[in-house]
Amino acid sequence: MPALSLRLRESATAWGFISPSVVIILGLSVVPVIWSFLLSLRADDLVTPGRWVGWDNYHALTRDPGFRTAVRNTLVYAGLYVPLSLVGGLALALALNRRIRLIGLYRTLIFVPFVVSAAAQGVLFSFILDPEFGAANSLLHALGISPQGFLTDPDQALFLLVLVSLWSGVGFCVVIYLAALQDVPPELVESARLDGAGRLRMLWHITLPALTPVSVFLLLWQFITALQVFDLVYVTTKGGPLGSTTVVVYFVWEQAFQMFTAGYGAAAAYVLAVALLLAGAVLHLYRRRHARATGQGAVR
Amino acid sequence: MTAPVALRDASRVPARPGRRAGGRRRLPFSAWHLLLAPLSLGFALPLVWLVLSSVMSNAEINRFPPALWPKEIDLAGYRYVLNNAMFPRWFANSFLVAGTAVLSNLVLGSLGGYAFARMRFAGSRLLLGLMLATMVIPFQLTMIPTFLVMKRLGLIDTLGALIVPSLVTPFAVFLFRQFFLSLPRELEEAAWIDGCSRLRVLYSVVLPLARPALATVAVLTFLTTWNDLTWPLIAINHDTQYTLQLGLTTFQGQHHNEWSAIMAGNVITVLPVLVAFLFAQRTFIQSLTSSGLKG
Numbered sequence: 001m002p003a004l005s006l007r008l009r010e011s012a013t014a015w016g017f018i019s020p021s022v023v024i025i026l027g028l029s030v031v032p033v034i035w036s037f038l039l040s041l042r043a044d045d046l047v048t049p050g051r052w053v054g055w056d057n058y059h060a061l062t063r064d065p066g067f068r069t070a071v072r073n074t075l076v077y078a079g080l081y082v083p084l085s086l087v088g089g090l091a092l093a094l095a096l097n098r099r100i101r102l103i104g105l106y107r108t109l110i111f112v113p114f115v116v117s118a119a120a121q122g123v124l125f126s127f128i129l130d131p132e133f134g135a136a137n138s139l140l141h142a143l144g145i146s147p148q149g150f151l152t153d154p155d156q157a158l159f160l161l162v163l164v165s166l167w168s169g170v171g172f173c174v175v176i177y178l179a180a181l182q183d184v185p186p187e188l189v190e191s192a193r194l195d196g197a198g199r200l201r202m203l204w205h206i207t208l209p210a211l212t213p214v215s216v217f218l219l220l221w222q223f224i225t226a227l228q229v230f231d232l233v234y235v236t237t238k239g240g241p242l243g244s245t246t247v248v249v250y251f252v253w254e255q256a257f258q259m260f261t262a263g264y265g266a267a268a269a270y271v272l273a274v275a276l277l278l279a280g281a282v283l284h285l286y287r288r289r290h291a292r293a294t295g296q297g298a299v300r
Numbered sequence: 301m302t303a304p305v306a307l308r309d310a311s312r313v314p315a316r317p318g319r320r321a322g323g324r325r326r327l328p329f330s331a332w333h334l335l336l337a338p339l340s341l342g343f344a345l346p347l348v349w350l351v352l353s354s355v356m357s358n359a360e361i362n363r364f365p366p367a368l369w370p371k372e373i374d375l376a377g378y379r380y381v382l383n384n385a386m387f388p389r390w391f392a393n394s395f396l397v398a399g400t401a402v403l404s405n406l407v408l409g410s411l412g413g414y415a416f417a418r419m420r421f422a423g424s425r426l427l428l429g430l431m432l433a434t435m436v437i438p439f440q441l442t443m444i445p446t447f448l449v450m451k452r453l454g455l456i457d458t459l460g461a462l463i464v465p466s467l468v469t470p471f472a473v474f475l476f477r478q479f480f481l482s483l484p485r486e487l488e489e490a491a492w493i494d495g496c497s498r499l500r501v502l503y504s505v506v507l508p509l510a511r512p513a514l515a516t517v518a519v520l521t522f523l524t525t526w527n528d529l530t531w532p533l534i535a536i537n538h539d540t541q542y543t544l545q546l547g548l549t550t551f552q553g554q555h556h557n558e559w560s561a562i563m564a565g566n567v568i569t570v571l572p573v574l575v576a577f578l579f580a581q582r583t584f585i586q587s588l589t590s591s592g593l594k595g
Contacts, residue, residue, distance in 0.1 A: 007420075013498050014421035021412035021468045022427060028465050029434040032445035039444060046448065092339070100330040102337075108581065109340035112347065115577045115584070117527035119545040120570045123552050124350050127559055133362055135349055167346065172588065179589040228438060231529040235549050249440050249530075256444050257534060266444050273441040280436050 040267040045260035057267035067268060069243055070251040073158060077247060078226035080162045081169065085222050086215065088166065089173020094203070096174065097181045107178070114171035122235025125164045126151065154244040157237055161245060164232060169225070173218055180214040181207070213290050220283040224276055248272050350570070354378070354563035361559045377564035386539060387565055390547035393459060394526060395572075397543060401466040401525040402518050408468040409517055410510070413476025414502050418488070435470045439530070447534055461535040462543065466525050472517045475591065479513035480506060516587040519580065526573055544569045 040057055044050030061067050096107050113121075128135050129150035137147040151157045184207055192202050230249035233239060239246035239254070246254075248268065256265030353361060357374040360367040381387045415421070416428055446465060447456070455461040483506065491501045507514070532546040542550070548569045552562050577584050 017415035032442035035445035
């Protein structure tokens, strides 16, 4: 059998293997990315024929107070959620990183909220935080504190959404940190202990530096996650009260599927995508530098 | 985290022989329980409250202040949700969508991953690069045109609109590729020389060794498709095609203050994921750490 026909046959088989993935993945990502960009240069309601407006949508975004509010809300949300989930996750992981009775149960209970969908979380906390019938106000009542508006109060809603996200999101950081703590070289810890270093000094000089790559990963990962928050907002507040919880993705969804200004929504989505891409690029560069510095392959 | 330094906790004491993990020796009591028990109960409390309120009567919930513990178990909420609302139908829809996504990601992902890992073909490097690039595209950027593509295909408002985009993800293809690259080639080459086809080699030699990769893809695919709300919200208008997440959300909007029924529906929505998690906890955790730390 000549080599050429073998090569051809292998090529044909390989193409048979990958073609379904290629059609679906490229068809639903590369095509839409280009389409999105073209949409963002048009005034289009997805129903009637649109018209070409060039960069007008992007110009309008910079002057739109609604978009500015959405960006600000998203950054406030991320600015609280990201550091709190990292610090909380690290503290809990350090506390859970020991072999005592029931430790498996503790870990399970702290991680379980992570698998609950954002929609279910939203429905559950709408109930707990219901100003009239919720458990939260009856607890406050028992403590002698006057009832709160919670998600109906523009000053409280966004912060409460951060708290709900932390309830479910901290578990992820705990799991990643716990796995990373297993990789802290025990001989380092042991030699520091023999040198008489106290717990805090060991944490500061050995554990934390060893966890740096994981912390960088989590920082950017949680940031990317936070910029994309939508489901929870949709279920609990619909962006209200008074726009106090309208985040960027909610703004995009509203423009495209409620107001029928799809071109404008696509422009807003492009602004978000560029921000996410930058965060992703930072992570990628850090990993490459770190891999070179530690002489590892490009695995971590 | 400041703990009294005088604490003697088990983790600092080198384990005596015969006290490795899995050994059912009783570990000493530690003062860490005083911190960890209330903390973990605090995390569990909202879920406990979810279950409790689903078996309370509306009368008990709508008192002020509401009861924090049911006097008696009242299943009216569940009866309503299972008989008068469409929850069973939505459950079936969710199951169909998530189940199809899991199966097809395993099949198509392993096929694609194997081709990229072990076969030489024209255009492989370019395709690999393109697929890698698509991993960084956020869904929010593609959701509007994806809606338009589905509309052209006549799939909007059918389960097809939910199934097609989740048939295979670049994540699955890459995870399989990485795993196959880490396997030694000799086994495959032996089967290969015996005249097995590529497909036979993949399904009878390689996949039996790839259980960790299969489990990771299955778990993460199930979790993301079962829990998604954004895409069903965009693609589905008619309530016969709702998934559980979308059904629960609209049900809450339409039944103000019928909290026990809403919470019964919420329990039904969360239960499959919780059961799957409790049964396959180790797999869940390993999936997250392996995919998380290796990016």
